[in-house]
Structure formats: C-alpha cells, structure tokens
Amino acid sequence: MVRIKYYFLMKRIIIINLCLVFTCTFSVAQDSDNQYKKTLRETLEKVEKQFDVTLYYSENLVKDKIVTYADWRFRSDVEQTLSLILGVFDYTYFKEGENTYRIEAYRYSKRPPEEGKKYLGQLLDLYPDSVSWQKRKQELRECIVNTLHLSPLPVKPDSGPIITNERKMDGYGIRNIAIETLPGFYVCGSLYKPAKIKGKVPVILSPNGHGSAGRYHESVQARCAVLAKMGAMVFNYDMFAYGESQLQFNPECHRRSLAMSLQLLNSIKILDYLLSLKDADREKVGMTGASGGGTQTMLVTAVDDRIKVSVPVVMTSSWFYGGCPCESGMPVHLCGGGTNNAEIAAMAAPRPQLVISDGGDWTAHVPDIEFPYLKKVYALLGEENLVTNIHLENEGHDYGISKRVAMYDFMARHLDLDIGKVKDREGKVDESFVTIEKPVAMKVFGVDGKNLPKKAIRGFSNLEKIFYKKTNSPFPSGEYKIAVCDWMILKRQKLGAFERTKEIGADGLELDMGGLGNRPTFDNKLLDPVHRKIFLDKSKETGVEIASIAMSGFYAQDFATRETVPQMVDDCINTMLLVGAKVAFLPLGVQGDLIKYPEKRDAIVGRLKVAGEKAEAAGVIIGIETSLSASEEVELLEEIGSPAIKIYFNFQNPLEAGRDLYKELKILGEGRICQIHATDTDSVLLEKNTRIEMQKVKEILDEMGWSGWLVIERSRDASNTRDVVGNYGANTRYLKSVFQNK
Numbered sequence: 001m002v003r004i005k006y007y008f009l010m011k012r013i014i015i016i017n018l019c020l021v022f023t024c025t026f027s028v029a030q031d032s033d034n035q036y037k038k039t040l041r042e043t044l045e046k047v048e049k050q051f052d053v054t055l056y057y058s059e060n061l062v063k064d065k066i067v068t069y070a071d072w073r074f075r076s077d078v079e080q081t082l083s084l085i086l087g088v089f090d091y092t093y094f095k096e097g098e099n100t101y102r103i104e105a106y107r108y109s110k111r112p113p114e115e116g117k118k119y120l121g122q123l124l125d126l127y128p129d130s131v132s133w134q135k136r137k138q139e140l141r142e143c144i145v146n147t148l149h150l151s152p153l154p155v156k157p158d159s160g161p162i163i164t165n166e167r168k169m170d171g172y173g174i175r176n177i178a179i180e181t182l183p184g185f186y187v188c189g190s191l192y193k194p195a196k197i198k199g200k201v202p203v204i205l206s207p208n209g210h211g212s213a214g215r216y217h218e219s220v221q222a223r224c225a226v227l228a229k230m231g232a233m234v235f236n237y238d239m240f241a242y243g244e245s246q247l248q249f250n251p252e253c254h255r256r257s258l259a260m261s262l263q264l265l266n267s268i269k270i271l272d273y274l275l276s277l278k279d280a281d282r283e284k285v286g287m288t289g290a291s292g293g294g295t296q297t298m299l300v301t302a303v304d305d306r307i308k309v310s311v312p313v314v315m316t317s318s319w320f321y322g323g324c325p326c327e328s329g330m331p332v333h334l335c336g337g338g339t340n341n342a343e344i345a346a347m348a349a350p351r352p353q354l355v356i357s358d359g360g361d362w363t364a365h366v367p368d369i370e371f372p373y374l375k376k377v378y379a380l381l382g383e384e385n386l387v388t389n390i391h392l393e394n395e396g397h398d399y400g401i402s403k404r405v406a407m408y409d410f411m412a413r414h415l416d417l418d419i420g421k422v423k424d425r426e427g428k429v430d431e432s433f434v435t436i437e438k439p440v441a442m443k444v445f446g447v448d449g450k451n452l453p454k455k456a457i458r459g460f461s462n463l464e465k466i467f468y469k470k471t472n473s474p475f476p477s478g479e480y481k482i483a484v485c486d487w488m489i490l491k492r493q494k495l496g497a498f499e500r501t502k503e504i505g506a507d508g509l510e511l512d513m514g515g516l517g518n519r520p521t522f523d524n525k526l527l528d529p530v531h532r533k534i535f536l537d538k539s540k541e542t543g544v545e546i547a548s549i550a551m552s553g554f555y556a557q558d559f560a561t562r563e564t565v566p567q568m569v570d571d572c573i574n575t576m577l578l579v580g581a582k583v584a585f586l587p588l589g590v591q592g593d594l595i596k597y598p599e600k601r602d603a604i605v606g607r608l609k610v611a612g613e614k615a616e617a618a619g620v621i622i623g624i625e626t627s628l629s630a631s632e633e634v635e636l637l638e639e640i641g642s643p644a645i646k647i648y649f650n651f652q653n654p655l656e657a658g659r660d661l662y663k664e665l666k667i668l669g670e671g672r673i674c675q676i677h678a679t680d681t682d683s684v685l686l687e688k689n690t691r692i693e694m695q696k697v698k699e700i701l702d703e704m705g706w707s708g709w710l711v712i713e714r715s716r717d718a719s720n721t722r723d724v725v726g727n728y729g730a731n732t733r734y735l736k737s738v739f740q741n742k
Contacts, residue, residue, distance in 0.1 A: 036072060040065035043085055051078040057103035064527055065089060088529050109321040109328040113365050116319030116340065120373040123343055130380045137347050141303050143335035148261040154470035156269055157183050162444055170433040171195050172228035178444040179273055182466050184457035187266040188244040188444045189237030190215060192228035202284035202415040203274045205267060206236040209291030214243045216439040223404050225434040230417040235270055239263060239292060240326065247449035250671040252643050253460045257329030267300045284415045288407055290314050290399035295327040302347035309414045310348045311407045313356040314397050318342040318370050320362035342370040350383035354410040356403050357389060360396030367391045405429050459670040459705020480739035482732050483508035483547035483711040489724050493525050495534060498542045504728045508547035510585065510711050513572055516553030520564045526575050536579060547709040548675055549576050550585040558591035560603040569611045576620045583675045585648050587625040595627045605639050612642025623648030623674040629659055630667035637672060646674035652681055655691050662700055670704040678710040678735060686715045687734040694738045710735055
C-alpha cells in the first residue's frame with residue numbers, strides 16, 4: 001500500500017514538473033523561430049524593473065498583446081525603449097512625474113507637455129520680429145480658412161432670423177433666435193440685451209463647450225445675464241448637433257470632422273447678424289467660451305479681426321488640441337508646417353486677451369509654457385501688457401464663478417462695461433439677480449421642435465452635400481461604397497481576400513473575426529501584430545478598404561447565453577481600433593431570434609447595453625441584425641439606449657418576412673442604420689432580382705441623407721453559386737451603376 005501511494009505521489013510530482021517545464025518553455029523560450037515573442041505585460045514589467053520606473057496603463061491596453069523581438073527593443077534610455085515597444089501597437093506614453101509614465105492609445109490630438117514647450121521655442125525662432133510674425137499669421141489664417149473649406153465664405157440664405165418674444169428680467173432681457181447659415185441649416189441661441197439701451201452697446205459672442213446642458217446650464221445663463229446687465233448684448237449658442245441642433249442631426253454627428261467647419265461658419269454668421277443691429281457697437285466686440293467654447297473663441301479670433309477682446313477659458317494648450325473632431329477633426333493644426341492652440345491664440349495679438357487656466361486639466365502648465373510664449377509674441381508688436389493669464393491652480397475644467405469674475409473684470413476694462421451694476425455693497429460680483437430659466441423657455445422652435453421650419457434639412461449627409469456645394473469644395477469621395485464579405489468569397493481572414501476583392505471590383509471588404517465553435521472567443525488572427533500588419537499592408541497595396549468587422553459566428557451561436565460574450569465583444573472592439581474599422585456586424589442569428597425566443601430579450605438587451613458603453617467609449621458602432629420589424633427595432637434600440645448600437649440592415653430580412661423593404665428603411669431612418677447588407681437570398685443576381693427596386697432604394701437613402709457601405713453577402717446565381725468572382729463581380733458592377741453612377 002505504501003509503495004502504491006508512493007508511486008502515485010511520484011507520478012503526480014512528475015506530471016506537475018512536466019507542466020511547469022512546458023509552461024516555462026512556452027513563456028521564456030527565446031529564439032528567432034518564434035520572433036522572440038513576449039506578452040506586452042511581461043515586457044512592460046521588465047521595463048519597470050530594469051529602469052526603476054512605474055508604468056500606469058489600463059488592462060485593455062495589454063490584454064492579449066504580444067511583442068515580437070521584445071528584448072531586442074530595449075535600449076539604455078527608458079523613453080527610447082518605451083517608444084520602440086509601444087510603437088508596435090500605436091501606443092504612446094506621457095511622463096506624469098519623477099520615474100512615472102502613463103501609457104495610452106495614440107491620440108493625434110495630444111502630445112507630452114515637454115514637446116509642446118519645445119515646439120513653442122522653435123516657433124518663436126520663425127518670427128524674431130513683427131514683420132515675420134505678421135507674415136506667419138497671414139499664412140496661418142489663409143491655411144485655416146482654406147482647410148475648413150470656408151474661403152470664400154458661403155453666402156448666407158436670404159432669410160431673416162427667427163426670433164421669439166422677449167422675456168424681461170432684472171436689468172436685462174432675453175430673446176431666442178435661430179439663424180439660417182446654410183439653406184435649411186439653423187444655429188439656435190439666446191440673445192441677452194441690457195434692459196435699457198442708449199446709443200450703441202458692445203457685442204459678445206458666447207459659444208458653448210461640451211457640457212451636457214449646453215446653453216441651458218445655470219453657469220452659462222449667469223455669465224450671459226451678468227454681461228448683459230453690465231451693458232453688452234450677448235449671444236450664447238448651441239454647438240453643432242447639440243441642443244436644438246439635434247432636431248436636425250443626431251448627437252454623434254457632432255463628432256464628424258466637418259463639425260469644425262460648421263461651428264466656425266456659425267460663429268461668423270452670428271457675428272454678421274449681431275453687427276447688423278442698429279444698437280451694436282462694431283468697434284467693441286468680445287468673445288469668450290470654455291473648453292470646446294474656448295477652442296471656438298481662439299479660432300474665430302484668429303481668423304476674424306472684428307473680435308476685439310478674447311477670453312478663451314480652460315483650453316489654451318500647446319500640447320493638446322482638443323479631443324473632439326469638432327476641435328481637431330480638420331487638419332488645421334498642420335497648417336504652416338505645424339501649429340498648435342497656443343500659436344492660434346497668439347493670432348489675437350495685439351488685441352486684448354485673457355487666458356484663463358487651471359491646475360486640473362491640460363492648461364495646468366500655462367503659466368510656465370504657453371503664457372510666456374504669448375507674452376513674447378505680443379512683445380513683438382509692442383503690446384506685451386495686453387495679454388494676461390489668470391491661473392487657478394486648485395480648480396478644474398469648468399467656467400466656475402472665480403473664472404467668470406475674472407472675465408467680467410477684463411471685459412469691463414476693455415469693452416467699457418459697467419461692472420458696478422453687478423456688484424454688491426462689499427464690491428463683489430453678485431449673480432443672485434439672475435433668473436435661471438427652464439430649457440423649454442430657451443428654445444426657439446418650441447417643445448419637441450414643433451416650430452422647426454419645413455425647409456429644415458435633416459441628416460448629416462444632406463447637410464454635407466449642401467455645405468460642399470455652397471462652398472464650391474469637392475465633395476468627399478465615397479458617399480456610397482461597395483464591399484463584400486470575406487467569408488462569402490471563401491477567404492475568411494485570409495490574405496487572398498484583398499486580391500479577390502480587387503478582382504471582383506469592390507471598394508472594400510468586411511473582415512470576419514474568425515471561427516467560433518466552442519472556443520472561448522473568435523479564432524482571430526488580426527490581434528497578432530505581425531499578421532495584422534501584413535493585412536493592413538495588403539489593404540494599402542490593393543486599395544481595398546476594410547469596411548467593417550463581422551462577428552458572423554453569432555449567426556449560429558447564442559449571444560444571450562454564451563459566458564464569454566464580454567470577451568468576444570472586447571476582442572472585436574480591440575480589432576476594430578487596431579485596423580481602423582468604425583462598424584462591427586453582430587447578427588443575433590437563429591439562437592437570438594427575438595420573435596421565436598422573446599424570453600431572451602432581457603439578457604440580449606443587457607449585454608448590448610454593456611457592449612454599447614464599450615463601443616461608445618472606443619468611438620465605434622456595433623450594428624445588430626435582428627428578425628424584428630423596423631418599428632420593433634426602433635423600440636429595441638430605445639430600450640438599449642446607446643448611440644453606439646445601431647441596426648445593420650439586411651434587404652433579405654423584410655423581403656423574406658413579407659414586409660415592405662422601403663417602408664422599413666424609412667421607419668428606421670438615417671440615424672439608426674449604420675451599414676447595409678445589400679443582399680437577398682441566393683436565387684438570382686441583384687440586377688435580375690424582381691423583389692428589389694434598387695433605384696428606389698437609392699432614392700429613399702438619398703432622401704434620408706444616409707451614406708456608407710453597401711456590403712454584398714449573398715444574391716448569387718443559384719445555378720452557379722461556385723463562381724465567386726462571377727457572382728460578386730456582377731453584383732458589384734450593378735450596385736456601382738446604381739449608387740455610384742459607374
């Protein structure tokens with residue numbers, strides 16, 4: 001008995017040791033056969049140990065990441081080492097303190113503060129005197145307006161403003177105003193004016209930032225009311241696709257690059273209107289806004305000399321350009337060989353400027369980096385004292401009372417306003433007289449937009465067409481693009497998919513995440529950096545774009561019950577970010593058929609809510625395909641409540657269910673459809689399919705203002721399904737003849 005126990009004990013020890021050997025061999029065996037691979041986590045831990053530093057990073061950044069030739073990337077300098085390691089994944093790092101670094105995904109709009117400081121020094125070398133500065137300023141101004149497609153400015157529609165009745169308050173009055181800046185495109189705001197006006201009064205533009213309440217926020221109402229009681233007319237207005245602009249455009253449209261152009265256009269046209277008023281003093285014009293409103297303040301002041309006093313708040317930075325496409329979506333900061341917000345702010349010189357900064361955001365270094373630079377530029381023009389910085393080290397990213405008080409004082413001095421009208425007996429600014437209105441009172445078009453003009457356009461695509469037409473700019477290519485699915489052309493996650501797609505003649509490819517079966521997640525090769533680079537290089541070589549990423553495994557698998565769904569969603573979003581895809585396809589499939597299995601709805605909705613949060617944070621869209629009718633899908637999307645979850649529409653579904661394809665498209669509308677499978681069941685080619693009037697589909701999509709990828713999944717000739725190039729080539733040519741006029 002003892003021998004038997006000893007035998008089993010020794011056998012167990014041997015097995016454990018063998019497991020350890022194999023584990024160690026897998027993790028530490030280093031040679032060229034396996035490209036000296038190590039996990040990113042393991043590699044970063046070695047960096048910490050070797051250089052005695054602390055690295056901060058999120059779990060998602062290192063999860064499932066492999067570094068090839070890991071140890072060969074180490075150098076004697078920690079920052080050079082980090083650059084060589086992180087560059088594989090397009091990651092970057094920022095020094096946060098002594099021997100402390102934070103690792104992030106690369107952001108084109110953000111750099112290390114030290115880099116911003118160094119670049120400002122290089123910029124100063126470009127203009128040692130006022131003449132060279134003025135030349136630089138003119139070069140930047142011309143480039144900015146050209147880059148934003150606003151040279152020349154489009155002619156304003158021949159329509160007057162839409163104005164509501166005045167509400168009279170303590171020392172000021174308010175009217176809501178909408179201005180048509182392009183045909184059918186309105187910007188809405190509230191005009192605050194002094195209760196009594198004698199002669200001409202100063203004008204102040206007050207653009208909003210990204211606060212959730214927009215122009216309805218209490219602090220926004222307060223600053224406008226105070227300035228009005230001090231003697232100015234103040235116009236506070238919505239950002240694009242914020243506030244009442246959402247009557248025309250979905251909130252996500254704000255993150256389109258053209259938003260940057262539209263907001264500058266709106267500001268200039270608002271100023272045109274205000275200065276046309278008989279009681280406006282054209283020589284006394286100010287502008288102030290915080291965060292995204294601060295970006296607008298700097299940009300408008302840079303290109304429009306009518307702004308005489310500028311107060312950008314919590315936004316002036318040489319190393320952060322604004323994380324929203326409405327601030328950096330157009331390549332303005334590449335003008336003049338490269339510029340930044342500090343230099344754009346300097347373009348206000350020699351006009352009075354107050355830069356308000358704080359210790360809790362990207363303006364924390366203003367006293368040491370940006371303000372000394374601004375002083376030197378103003379000094380070139382002999383007006384060093386006209387630029388001022390108020391730095392609030394213990395405050396954060398807002399337009400709080402201390403920031404407002406500093407602005408009131410500055411505006412009063414330079415626009416001849418009477419700040420005494422808003423001070424109490426102790427000489428302090430008192431905002432208690434301000435009436436804070438409910439949002440409904442501040443709306444131009446009334447409750448639920450019932451008064452929005454009939455000619456108002458809807459949908460970003462319609463606005464885009466009008467903008468480029470009115471600015472005489474070339475319309476961006478790819479209003480409709482045609483793609484095919486890699487798994488349907490028999491090249492699932494195979495490099496040959498790109499060449500085959502090119503042979504077919506399609507513009508792009510929907511790449512599948514790979515097989516699923518009983519695996520914990522997809523058999524996805526694209527997370528391997530070497531494999532992914534080969535794919536991306538082939539995409540560039542062939543000119544075949546990656547239209548989207550597909551989770552086709554869920555055609556058969558159960559999204560409601562699979563335990564590892566969160567991991568699969570994470571892998572998909574990670575893949576999208578790595579290959580630059582904006583849309584993922586998620587079929588709920590036979591197991592997730594909400595008509596057959598309504599009891600699964602709660603589980604599916606719950607998981608889609610979580611997926612939506614992750615997708616929204618990553619700036620991508622997950623498109624779901626369901627068995628529901630369009631009306632039911634609208635209800636489902638409302639229940640999910642995420643702008644990052646939309647419908648991936650498939651022509652085949654309503655056709656097979658006997659529903660009206662065209663009505664379904666209209667019910668869903670432009671904002672709920674992220675992408676389309678332009679396909680029907682295999683029987684005949686699309687051109688011969690009598691169930692679909694493709695020209696009618698295009699007319700409806702045009703009217704909706706929808707644009708994007710049409711992806712061919714099926715619609716093969718049933719008598720010859722094996723002819724991949726023949727079937728998909730014919731369907732591609734037909735769709736291009738309809739949607740691209742080719």
